[in-house]
Amino acid sequence: MSNNEPTSAEQGPRSEAWKTALTMLQTAQPPSIPEGAEAMTVLIEYPPGDPGTPPHRHSGPAFGYMLEGEMLFELEGEPERVIKAGETFWEPGGDVxxxxxxxxxxxxxxxxxxxxxxxxxxxxxxxxxxxxxxxxKDRRAPRPA
Structure with a gap:
């Protein structure tokens, strides 16, 4: 070869790890994606006991992964639930x-x-x-007593 890159024989054996490296964490019905949407990935970090963001909405769908700790998660029409490290969550965005x-x-x-x-x-x-x-308020799921 004229370009000093090793041939596949010189690279050594190929890894087979890719065959078992993928773990499915979440699937969701495709939500409505706004025309011309911009994707962004953000890291959120809350100190102990912090109540988080006040009630809000997002202009498009959001998909999340809990890295550490626990989050109290609640969407309109769904009961609140605890998301723990290693778990996923998503929301459709829009009017929710x-x-x-x-x-x-x-x-x-x-x-x-x-x-x-x-x-x-x-x-x-x-x-x-x-x-x-x-x-x-009628759209919010009953809260625990």
Whole structure:
């Protein structure tokens, strides 16, 4: 060969690890993706006991993976649940209110990654005001006593 790159015989045996390296963590029905969406991946880190972002919505779907700790997660129409390290979550975005994403632990940090598909020209996160929360209170799942 004229270019000093090794031939496949000189590279040695190929790895077979790729055949078992993939672990499926989450599948979801394809959500509506805004035309011309921009994808972004963000790291969120909350200190112990932090309540997280106030009620909000995203302009497009969001897919997340809990790296460390626990998150109290609640979407409009669904009961709140705890997401633990190694677990995934997703939300459709659009008109769905995301009520909670706070740290469920008071003794450790929570860290999670989120990949969001944002509608062009719109913020990736919009807070929901108290008036709208009151108007839509019937859409929120019953809260634990």
């Amino acid at each position: 209110i995301h009520y909670q994403d706070g740290n469920n632990r008071t003794d450790s940090w929570s860290r999670f990654l989120v990949t969001m598909l944002c509608a062009p020209g719109q913020p990736m996160l919009t807070l929901v005001d108290d008036e709208e929360l009151a108007q839509r």
